[in-house]
Amino acid sequence: MTFYRLLLLLLVTAVVGALAVYLLRGDTGYVLIQRGDIAIETTVVNAVFLLLAALALLYAVFWLLRWPMRLWQAGARRSARRRFLDGMIALVAGRPNRAGQQLLKATKLRTLKLPALIAAHAAAHARGDRAEEIRLLDQLTEAAETHDLATELRARNELLDGRAGAAIEMLVPLAQASRLSPMGARWLIEALTARKRAREALAYLPRIRQSQQLPPDDLARFVSRILVAAIDQTTDAINLHALWADLNRDEKRIAEVAIAYAKRSVQLNLIGQAAQEIEAT
Template identity: 35%
Template sequence: MRVWRWILLLVIVAALAAFGWHWVAADPGYVLLRLRGWRVETTVVAAVLILLLAWALLTVLWRLLRWPFGAFSRRHRRLSQQRMGEGLVALVEGRHGDAERDLNRASRLHSLHGPALLAAAEAASRRGEHGRALEALNQASQSAPQAARVLRARVLRRDGKPAEALALLAPEADKGTLTPGGWREVALAALASGDIRRARDALDPLQKSGALGSRPYAALEARILIATINAAADGAALNTLWSQLPKAQRRVPAVIDAYARRAAGFGLILPAMDEVESALRREWSPLLIETYGTLGGDDIEARLRRAESWYDGHPNDAVLLLTLGRMCVRLKLWGKAQQHLQRSLALAPSAGAWEALGDTFAGQGEAEQAQRCYRNALAIGRGDALTPLAQRAQTGQLDTQPIAIEERDVHGVPRLRE
C-alpha cells in the first residue's frame, strides 16, 4: 500500500512540474539589478536559483568557520554520552562506586544533567551513602523535580525514615498527581510507618497505572491487606473490614490465612474455619492446610475426619500430612500421628514436622527420642546436620514413598504412564 502512495505522489509532482515549466516558459519574468555602475539583468527563475546557491554557499562557509570552535563541545558531548552508558552498565552490574563517578561526570552535559544525577543518586543510595544521594537529588530537582522527589522518598525509606518519605509525597498523593513510582513509594512508606489507610489508598491508582506486573502488585497488595487485618482492634472491626473487602481480595490465600489467624485470636473460630474450608473447596492451598491444622477449637475430631477425606486426593502433600499429624497429637492418637509425621518428613523435611514428631514421642514418654526430634527441628532452621532416630522407635516398616496418583485427561480417561 505504501508503494502505491509513493507512485501516486511522484505522478502528482511530475504533473505539477510539467505544468509549472510551461507556465514559466511562457513568461520567465525580468529582474534588473543596478549598483554603483553595475548592471545585472536576468529572469526570475535564474534569480531564484542564484539566491538559493548563494544561501547554500554561505551556509557551508559558516559551518566551516564554526567547525574548529565546536570540536571541543562535540568531544565533550561524545565523552559525556559514553560515560552515561558506562555508568548505567556499572549500576546494573552492582559496581556502584564506578557508576556514581561516571554518572556525575556525565551530568556536566546539559542535556544529560537530570537523568545522570538521578542515576548517580540511585548508585549512592545502593552503596548506603544516603547523604551523597540527597545532595545529587538536590541538583537533579532543577531538571526533573518530580522524579527527584520520588527518588528522594525512596532514599529516605531505605535510610529507615519512612515517615519523612511519606510526608514528602503526601501533598501530591492528596492531589492525585503522583507518578506510578510515587504511588509505590507511598504504599511502601505508609506500610513501614504504620499508616495502613494511606497504604490501601495507594493500591487503586497503582493498579490502574499498570506500572507493576501482576505478581509484584499481588505481593504488595497481599502485604498491605495482611497488615490491615492484623491492625484490627477487635472481632467486630475485623468482620466489618472483611465484609468490605472486594471478593477478589478475599480469595488470596495469604489474606485468608491472616484473617483466620486474627479471627481465631479474637475467639471467632467458626468464621475462621468457614473461610478456610470455603477457600480449600475452591482451590487447594498448602498454606491454608497448615492454617487449618493450627487453629484452635473444640471440634478437632470433626476437622480431623474432614482433613482425612482430603488425603485421597493429595496423598503426597507433606503439609497435609503435617496437619493430620498435629491433629492426631492433639487427640493423643500417637500411632497415627507418628505415621503421618514420618511420611511428611520423608516427602519434605521441615522444622514443624520434627517438632510435632517430638511432641508425639514426648506424649508416649520417650524423652530421648523427643529431644532428638526437637534438636532436628532447630538444626533445619540453622542448616545443620540432622540426628537420626533410634531404630527402636520404629514400629514396623512405614511406607514413606510417594504414592502414584492416577492421571486423567479432560475427558476423564486414565492416562498410561510411560
C-alpha cells in the same frame, strides 16, 4: 530529510529565477551605488547576483570558522555517549563508584543530562552516599520532567530512614493528582503500613498488580504481608468485620491472611463469627 530540503530549495530557486527573468526580460534595470568619489553602475540582475554571491561567500566563511567548533562538539557528544554507556554498564555490573564518575561526566551533554542524573542517583544510592543522592535529587527537582520522580525518590529515602510520616506527606499529593508512579505507590503502601494505616494502603494494591513490577511470587508475598498488617492493625470488631467484607475471595483464601483473621478474631472475642466467615470462603 536534508536531501528533501535541498531539493525544495533548488525548486524554489528555479521558480524565483524564472519569475525574475520573465519580469526583467524587457528591461534589466539600472543600479547606481555611490559613496564619495566612488561610483558603481550595474543592472538590477547583476546587482542581485552580486548580492547573492556576497551572501554565499559570507555563509562559506562562517561555516569554515565554525568547522573546528563543530568537530569539537561532535567529539564531546561521542565522549559523553561513551561515558554514559560505560556508566550504565558499570552500574549494572555492580561497580557503583565507577558508574557515578562516568555518569556525572555524561551529564555535560544536554540531551543526556536527565538520564545520566537519574542513573547517577541510582549509583549513589547503591553505594549508600546519601549526601550525593540529595545533591542529585536537587538537580532532578529543577527539571519539570523529573520533578515528580525526584519527589518519590526523596520519599523513599525518608522511608528508609524511618520517617514514614514524611514520606506520606510527599507521596499523597502525587497520588491525589494522579501523578504517582507504580513504584511510588509501593513506597506509599510501605509508609502507610509503617504508620499503622495499612487499611488505607489497600487502595493502592491494584496499582502494584497492574504494573507487574514484582515477580508473581514476590507480589504474592507482598500482598499477603500488607493484608496481614491491615488485619493486625484493626482496632475493634466492627473494623475487622468491615475489612474482611472488603476483601475478595482470592485474598481471603490466602493462608496467611486467613490465619491472621482468625488470630485477630480470637483477640476480639469473635471466634464463632470468624469460623463462619472462613468456612464460607
